[in-house]
Amino acid sequence: MSKFTQSDSKSLLSRENQDKLLNGAIWAAAGITILFLLWVVWHILSNGLSHVSWEFITGAYTRIGEASGIWAMIVSTVYMVMLSLAFAAPIGIMTAIYLTEYAAPGSKLVQVIRFCTESLAGIPSIVYGLFGMTFFVSTLGLGFSILSGALTLAMLILPVIIRTTEEALMAVPMSYREGGYALGSSKIYTIWRLILPSALPGIVTSVILSTGRVIGESAPVFLTAGMVTQIPDSVMDSGRTLTVHLYKLTQELFTQHEWDQAYATATILIVLVLALNLATKVIANRLNKSS
Amino acid sequence: MKKVIGLLTAVGLMTAPLVQAGTVTVSGSTSVAQVMEVLAENYQNTAKKHVEVQGTGSSAGIRAAKDGTSMIGMSSRNIKENELNDDTKEIVIARDGIAAAVNKANPVQNLTQEQISKIYRGEIKNWSEVGGEARPIVVVTRENGSGTRGAFEEIMDLQRTVNGHKVTAITPTAQVGNGNGMIKTIVANNPYAIGYISLGSVDDSLVALSVDGVEATDKNIAAGEYQIARPFIVLVNNKPHPNAQSFIDFIMSNDGQSIVAEEGYIRVQ
Amino acid sequence: MNTATRVQSQGLQLAPKKAMDIKEIFFHGLFLCCAMVGVLSVSTIGWFVFNEGLPAFKEAGVTEFVTGKEWLPPALYGIFPMIVASIISTAGAVMIGVPIAILTAVFLAEIAPKWLADLVRPAVELLAGIPSVVYGFFGLVIIVPAIETLFNIPAGNTLLAGIIVLAIMILPTVITISETSIRALPSVYKEGALALGASHVYSIFKVLIPAAKSGILTGVALGVARAIGETMAIIMVMGNAPAMPGSILEPARTLTANIAMEMAYATGIHSNALYATGIVLLAFIVLLNGSLLYLNRKRAY
Numbered sequence: 001m002s003k004f005t006q007s008d009s010k011s012l013l014s015r016e017n018q019d020k021l022l023n024g025a026i027w028a029a030a031g032i033t034i035l036f037l038l039w040v041v042w043h044i045l046s047n048g049l050s051h052v053s054w055e056f057i058t059g060a061y062t063r064i065g066e067a068s069g070i071w072a073m074i075v076s077t078v079y080m081v082m083l084s085l086a087f088a089a090p091i092g093i094m095t096a097i098y099l100t101e102y103a104a105p106g107s108k109l110v111q112v113i114r115f116c117t118e119s120l121a122g123i124p125s126i127v128y129g130l131f132g133m134t135f136f137v138s139t140l141g142l143g144f145s146i147l148s149g150a151l152t153l154a155m156l157i158l159p160v161i162i163r164t165t166e167e168a169l170m171a172v173p174m175s176y177r178e179g180g181y182a183l184g185s186s187k188i189y190t191i192w193r194l195i196l197p198s199a200l201p202g203i204v205t206s207v208i209l210s211t212g213r214v215i216g217e218s219a220p221v222f223l224t225a226g227m228v229t230q231i232p233d234s235v236m237d238s239g240r241t242l243t244v245h246l247y248k249l250t251q252e253l254f255t256q257h258e259w260d261q262a263y264a265t266a267t268i269l270i271v272l273v274l275a276l277n278l279a280t281k282v283i284a285n286r287l288n289k290s291s
Numbered sequence: 292m293k294k295v296i297g298l299l300t301a302v303g304l305m306t307a308p309l310v311q312a313g314t315v316t317v318s319g320s321t322s323v324a325q326v327m328e329v330l331a332e333n334y335q336n337t338a339k340k341h342v343e344v345q346g347t348g349s350s351a352g353i354r355a356a357k358d359g360t361s362m363i364g365m366s367s368r369n370i371k372e373n374e375l376n377d378d379t380k381e382i383v384i385a386r387d388g389i390a391a392a393v394n395k396a397n398p399v400q401n402l403t404q405e406q407i408s409k410i411y412r413g414e415i416k417n418w419s420e421v422g423g424e425a426r427p428i429v430v431v432t433r434e435n436g437s438g439t440r441g442a443f444e445e446i447m448d449l450q451r452t453v454n455g456h457k458v459t460a461i462t463p464t465a466q467v468g469n470g471n472g473m474i475k476t477i478v479a480n481n482p483y484a485i486g487y488i489s490l491g492s493v494d495d496s497l498v499a500l501s502v503d504g505v506e507a508t509d510k511n512i513a514a515g516e517y518q519i520a521r522p523f524i525v526l527v528n529n530k531p532h533p534n535a536q537s538f539i540d541f542i543m544s545n546d547g548q549s550i551v552a553e554e555g556y557i558r559v560q
Numbered sequence: 561m562n563t564a565t566r567v568q569s570q571g572l573q574l575a576p577k578k579a580m581d582i583k584e585i586f587f588h589g590l591f592l593c594c595a596m597v598g599v600l601s602v603s604t605i606g607w608f609v610f611n612e613g614l615p616a617f618k619e620a621g622v623t624e625f626v627t628g629k630e631w632l633p634p635a636l637y638g639i640f641p642m643i644v645a646s647i648i649s650t651a652g653a654v655m656i657g658v659p660i661a662i663l664t665a666v667f668l669a670e671i672a673p674k675w676l677a678d679l680v681r682p683a684v685e686l687l688a689g690i691p692s693v694v695y696g697f698f699g700l701v702i703i704v705p706a707i708e709t710l711f712n713i714p715a716g717n718t719l720l721a722g723i724i725v726l727a728i729m730i731l732p733t734v735i736t737i738s739e740t741s742i743r744a745l746p747s748v749y750k751e752g753a754l755a756l757g758a759s760h761v762y763s764i765f766k767v768l769i770p771a772a773k774s775g776i777l778t779g780v781a782l783g784v785a786r787a788i789g790e791t792m793a794i795i796m797v798m799g800n801a802p803a804m805p806g807s808i809l810e811p812a813r814t815l816t817a818n819i820a821m822e823m824a825y826a827t828g829i830h831s832n833a834l835y836a837t838g839i840v841l842l843a844f845i846v847l848l849n850g851s852l853l854y855l856n857r858k859r860a861y
Contacts, residue, residue, distance in 0.1 A: 019761040030664045030668070033661070033680075033735065034683065037683050043698060043702065044698070062332060063328045090594070094594035124788070124842075126819050127838045131605050131608055134608065155601045158601065162598065186584060216689065217691075219792050223824070230343070238345060246693050246697065247693045248472075250476075252476065277685055354827055456635035463631070466799040466801055484715070
């Protein structure tokens with residue numbers, strides 16, 4: 001941009017040429033972004049897609065034979081997502097309701113709550129891992145388990161849910177509230193029957209965004225939930241999520257078979273992210289139309 | 292009411308049986324975990340009991356066994372006296388060598404113990420000093436607290452004293468990889484790297500160096516010729532959980548020890 | 561937050577003034593309790609991290625800990641090289657990533673035809689959702705060997721590899737937030753500039769970007785936070801040597817990598833030292849958010 005400031009006085013380049021140059025820079029930057037995106041995705045998919053098979057997805061992972069299916073990791077990932085959402089979603093949504101519908105704006109309490117949720121969002125995920133490993137795993141004695149992992153991740157996604165839900169609630173027109181109260185409905189009834197339904201697309205989006213976070217995290221997960229490659233029987237069992245699995249695989253890349261596994265697992269992860277992004281769009285569109 | 296249902300589900304999941312009836316929890320050394328995972332799978336297939344193996348590192352394993360986070364702790368180095376307490380006992384389940392390993396493309400096949408030691412201290416920096424190409428040596432080490440690193444430092448005299456504490460003498464500019472696997476990956480992919488890994492996990496992706504002319508083989512370790520070896524230890528409570536005890540019985544049985552040998556480690560019974 | 565405050569105050573005034581029945585009180589209480597969970601979480605984490613980290617500061621001394629150059633547990637705990645590594649990798653990523661990201665945001669908001677923007681935007685969102693381990697893996701198999709060949713050095717696991725991976729990782733964050741803030745500008749800004757005879761590009765650089773500065777800064781701050789907090793991708797590509805890096809072509813260990821690598825092993829004061837590393841990391845985040853607040857506030861007046 002400094003080039004541009006000079007142009008105000010005198011410059012070697014005519015204004016027209018400068019415009020062309022800057023225009024070129026913008027296109028180039030966009031090109032670089034797209035290039036990297038395509039490169040990363042293409043590299044993973046082109047090496048991984050051919051090794052994704054039904055046996056790979058639904059097979060067991062074993063150390064005795066050659067079998068290296070990822071079914072146990074998929075199940076662990078699903079457990080982790082569901083359990084952490086079961087903790088964080090109700091709490092996050094109700095916090096957002098409190099902040100938008102109940103709290104006196106600008107009060108000390110609201111400021112404290114806001115400050116804390118924003119701080120929660122700012123804490124690096126490795127610190128969550130550090131905390132979860134000491135607090136949930138050791139101090140509370142939950143051990144390396146899906147439960148420890150889900151509790152840690154629930155804290156991590158709480159700010160995402162609160163913020164997105166809050167935005168959705170604030171976007172609900174005031175006339176809904178006015179109408180509800182004018183008809184004599186109670187506050188909680190108005191929230192339940194009028195405000196929440198119309199904020200639903202936003203709330204669903206917040207849940208999907210958090211699902212993405214849970215799937216994508218690695219360090220705080222293996223520090224709390226461990227990395228056992230078996231289907232967990234209960235939430236007190238340890239489990240390995242797909243992302244942790246990919247991390248462990250990348251540490252053992254010697255044979256072609258191991259490379260293939262790593263690429264295939266990365267492919268599954270990218271497809272999952274793609275599916276989640278599409279789901280956000282579809283749900284938002286459909287709910288927007290129907291309301 | 293969806294949220295209420297969600298909450299109820301959460302509560303329901305939490306109150307699900309807290310500890311599975313047959314579960315055995317094992318955690319610790321990543322090196323021991325390699326063979327432990329295979330032992331666990333075999334045991335599970337026969338005894339139908341769930342075994343959870345976590346490769347978290349020797350120090351973490353020792354700690355977990357002491358505070359009860361895991362029923363069994365795994366260590367790939369001798370346990371220091373101040374790490375033991377009265378309630379825990381150690382059992383040696385196997386012996387394992389530590390191989391100094393280089394890339395397959397590296398012409399160097401033999402080093403003296405002193406040369407290796409000097410490489411790790413950062414005193415020898417180029418392969419040409421030990422008979423290889425004129426390229427800088429990429430030194431790869433394990434992280435602090437790793438049992439393999441602890442044993443390697445002890446045997447190779449890579450310790451020094453600072454402020455009254457015994458600390459590592461390995462050059463701080465060495466690359467650090469966590470886990471046997473990461474070291475293997477770096478060495479297998481970099482022609483100028485040297486690393487040290489559990490002998491049981493050496494395969495044809497890299498070359499284990501001979502030390503002082505002695506090949507790194509199980510036989511030479513058993514005969515005491517190859518010096519860089521350490522025990523694989525499990526740590527349990529003096530009165531172990533019956534599930535843990537029966538798993539350990541399996542490990543020490545002939546079947547268990549055969550698996551140990553098959554996986555490339557030295558049986559102790 | 562201004563609109564938020566307004567909406568809330570109205571919401572409150574609109575609430576029916578009838579006698580509150582038990583149900584209302586119950587739900588009010590329930591929502592309040594939930595809102596306190598966030599407060600409780602932060603306090604617990606904060607208390608825990610400080611409680612566990614302070615003994616290390618006491619043992620080693622704050623200055624020795626922060627400025628010490630040697631990390632030799634259990635004797636010496638100096639994290640200065642890691643602070644340097646964290647700062648350099650983040651700064652490098654920002655220098656490479658932020659200009660590209662802002663220009664891409666401009667591209668999406670102003671230059672690209674609608675059909676192209678509608679194609680690129682979801683792609684950028686996809687980039688944001690990809691787990692960092694996948695980026696680390698990509699860095700390990702593509703960027704690390706490329707650096708080895710390009711610079712003819714024995715090992716490509718270097719600061720530079722970390723910088724490039726982080727630069728790619730912060731792109732989507734900065735792009736999305738910058739684009740939103742450029743789009744949010746009233747159209748009179750651009751119209752005014754164009755009416756005065758400024759070219760389209762001129763109006764972008766002289767009017768739109770400066771006007772959207774606070775939004776762009778927020779995006780950059782979030783990008784910096786992501787870069788400085790990133791762990792696994794960094795461990796996979798940066799070599800993790802705890803020594804002071806002599807150049808960006810040498811391996812280095814960041815604060816986050818230090819915690820992740822040694823957490824499982826640490827006992828006693830060593831574990832305290834890792835918590836203390838976490839405190840230093842948190843201090844950086846607070847500093848970052850503080851300076852963002854300061855910069856944006858200055859603009860508001």
